[in-house]
Amino acid sequence: MMVESASETIRTTTSNQNGVSNLSSQLDGGGGREGGSNGDNNGEISPVDLLHLQQQQALQAARQFLLQQASGLNSPSSNEVKQSPVQVPMSMAMLTPQMISPQQMQQILSPPQLQALLQQQQALMLQQVTHTHTHSFLGSAPAQHQQIGNKQLAFQQQLIQMQQLQQQHMINLQRQGLVSLQPTNPMQSLQQAMCPGDLQQLWKEVSGVQSAEEALKQQHTGEGLDLSTNSTSTSFPKANTHSSLHSLHNGQDNHTPKRDRARLFEWISSFSKADLGDEHLTPYSKGGPLSSSHHEEHAGSHPLYGHGECKWPGCEALCDDMGQFIKHLNNEHALDDRSTAQCRVQMQVVQQLEIQLAKESERLQAMMTHLHMRPSEPKPFNQPLNLASSGSLLKRESEVYPEGLPHPPTSATAPITPLRQGPSVISSSSLHSHSHPHGVGPIRRRIADKFCTPIASELAQNCEFYKNADVRPPFTYASLIRHAILEAPDRQLTLNEIYNWFTRMFAYFRRNTATWKNAVRHNLSLHKCFVRVENVKGAVWTVDEVEYQKRRPPKMTGSPTLVKNMISGLGFGSLNASYQAALAESSLTLLNSQGLVNPSSAASLNMLHGMGHDDVSSTVEQVNSNGSCSPTLSPQQYGHQVHVKEEPTEIEEDSRSMSLMATVTQNMALPSDRDDRDLDDELPTEELE
């Protein structure tokens, strides 16, 4: 029961804001395990402090610049970056965020450059706000209003981009262990990245601009808000504001006519609460605009009310009590164009952050996968990836992951699946195939076998991950069943015990019970390598290693194509040929130091590189578990009734040579702690792969 609730918790990681704190918790836990990866900043100014200091300095400079402008420097030509303390090309500072993603920006720019860019953008934002203000009050021609609307659009786009960029930068710092991780939500992330006061200030600027425009409009037309009026060529900035924000979301400037309230409401409601989280749409989506009957308002708390002030973006109105706040909310933030526009901006912010979160979650899993590997195994990740030859999943991931970054052994579902999925995270649900009942399509099914993933090694490295994350393990049912059975003390399990192993080891299998249990039974019956043995306490299942080795493994003959495929398999954080080579290399070193190996055995180890990884791991596991040289564990030794099955498609292949490996391995000391067997018992033997 506890495990199920735990998996439920994990599953929410990318679906709402709560996931952020969950993710942070995981990060904290992971950081603790890794021990010391966060660095030691005690007694000195931490990088994050420096970052904040720089941001404050930039903002301070921007404020001074604003003051100068307000005191008479109204010339637009003065709005140049030469005021900026850091020299980053203006074209870069202004255009890049809209042209390329923040991730790409970070790859292109060094951290100092990135920081400089952030500062420039912040200063520029404030400058734009000032100019917008200035033009709003000084100019009244429609053309100027049009310009204001465009500036607002540009401003808000850049604001979001800047927020993204800063958040990404913070995450990068966190990833580098330079910043301690804190439970946060998207808005907190923005505030954390920007400096809360300045973010709020920027929001106020947006609101202020719109308020000023509304005032102007009312002055010119002598009428109040008329939401039903279509915008014309002489439309007021308010209409532009609307369309700008609308196009902000659509990614195009289509200058749509004003929507009436119903359409605004419809548009907002089109965002499912599942995507955006309850709190974002609650005021609108439940019973109309900011209804005072909202349940949270009656409950004495409101997400938009805290510390005696209104938390509406850009609004810091002081409200003594909830009643006053509700009154303020209904009066000042009713469903009108401005509120809708602000809501849209907020939606956009949330959506961007959620996308970012999904990506970062996947990146986290890739990092965890990487960090679980020993320091002596960096080779695979130094090799160029050839993802183009991989399947569609890898192609998708190649779009997500920067080149050279190890991909998680996927899954997301992301929700992670987000992957959703691995470790396959992809637990990010966003990466899960929606057409598949399990959320994980067949694409992923054979990943383990295709890339020859060593199940023992993978499980050892990501044991905790699979136990907690709702991520489908990248192994076939057969390999999982076999692993479960071989892991058992007497190398035999009842069906129910196999079920229990699945649910114990993988959060993913704590759901979809009917499906995967059926699959387990199906595999047990189908594959000849699984032998049913009846004893006094009922039927148990064992593994016939000979039969298992007969299963046609992925061909790894060393041809360029296969090697390329293996390299492409790198994307899963699973072991590939290079990794195996590194493992063998390090193992040989170890064995040589123990005088247990000779050149011929080294050749044998190298030969293993051409084997399917499952085969390799099975060999090692078997030897390891048996503790003897016997290459197989014949079920006949049980002396019970045995049901021999026929493998559907059996191609006889030479059994891989394993005697030498067995000879070597049996001499190696094995940890005795069974509780840690996943991590300790298998690793030494896996190193021989």
Added chain:
DNA sequence: GGTATAATAAACAGAA
């Protein structure tokens, strides 16, 4: 396009 492999679904039967 054929083949192999794996996942999934489902039907069915026998035992507990």
Added chain:
DNA sequence: TTTCTGTTTATTATAC
């Protein structure tokens, strides 16, 4: 009768 266990068949997807 229900549930569990085990077998079998069919379909689909993917990789080669």
